[in-house]
Amino acid sequence: AQKVTQAQTEISVVEKEDVTLDCVYETRDTTYYLFWYKQPPSGELVFLIRRNSFDEQNEISGRYSWNFQKSTSSFNFTITASQVVDSAVYFCALSDDNDYKLSFGAGTTVTVRA
Amino acid sequence: DSGVTQTPKHLITATGQRVTLRCSPRSGDLSVYWYQQSLDQGLQFLIQYYNGEERAKGNILERFSAQQFPDLHSELNLSSLELGDSALYFCASSDTGSGANVLTFGAGSRLTVL
Numbered sequence: 692a693q694k695v696t697q698a699q700t701e702i703s704v705v706e707k708e709d710v711t712l713d714c715v716y717e718t719r720d721t722t723y724y725l726f727w728y729k730q731p732p733s734g735e736l737v738f739l740i741r742r743n744s745f746d747e748q749n750e751i752s753g754r755y756s757w758n759f760q761k762s763t764s765s766f767n768f769t770i771t772a773s774q775v776v777d778s779a780v781y782f783c784a785l786s787d788d789n790d791y792k793l794s795f796g797a798g799t800t801v802t803v804r805a
Numbered sequence: 806d807s808g809v810t811q812t813p814k815h816l817i818t819a820t821g822q823r824v825t826l827r828c829s830p831r832s833g834d835l836s837v838y839w840y841q842q843s844l845d846q847g848l849q850f851l852i853q854y855y856n857g858e859e860r861a862k863g864n865i866l867e868r869f870s871a872q873q874f875p876d877l878h879s880e881l882n883l884s885s886l887e888l889g890d891s892a893l894y895f896c897a898s899s900d901t902g903s904g905a906n907v908l909t910f911g912a913g914s915r916l917t918v919l
Contacts, residue, residue: 722904723904724904724905726907728910734893734912734913734915735807735910735911735912735913736895736897736910737910738907738908738909741905741907743905782848786904786905788903788904788905789904790861790904791853791861791902791903791904792838792850792853792861792863793838793850794850795847795848796847797847798847798848
């Protein structure tokens with residue numbers, strides 16, 4: 692069975708600080724997909740990134756970066772130089788080709804103070 | 806605008822009642838997913854349809870049912886409502902419904918049961 696653990700419930704930082712969100716996953720499949728979604732205060736779920744299990748390259752997109760490590764089953768997310776607009780709940784999620792559903796972690800609430 | 810349309814945005818009803826939530830997927834997407842988000846359960850997968858057929862089932866209560874119509878829109882029916890059914894219900898869509906797909910979420914329908 693799939694499982695996604697986001698151990699950090701809440702993180703509060705001051706603007707311009709970096710913040711790293713942890714995500715640990717469990718799956719028995721060799722082919723799987725990892726995702727991060729953002730849920731701002733307005734409530735919608737916004738896709739940020741997808742990574743498949745065969746691509747361990749880290750990725751950077753602007754102030755966002757992701758560190759995928761299969762050896763530790765982790766897919767961590769870093770926001771560099773955080774801004775107030777980054778305040779949101781961030782979800783890590785997992786799916787595979789045998790279990791079509793997308794399984795979400797509990798989410799980490801990030802609050803960026805001015 | 807994500808392209809996934811959910812109606813109604815807000816719904817207040819009483820215990821024991823029945824409601825129907827509606828979802829129109831993004832143009833071209835054949836698969837529809839329903840998720841429930843509550844404070845105590847987080848984001849829970851309910852059910853997935855692909856081109857009119859049920860593909861995967863999650864923790865969906867027997868009091869809940871769903872279907873996807875030939876025009877690909879979907880409805881989630883919630884009956885004999887209880888206080889604990891109060892939640893944000895998300896619909897998402899994807900093109901083929903495989904595990905690799907990125908799910909595009911609607912804005913959600915917030916159900917309050919009094």
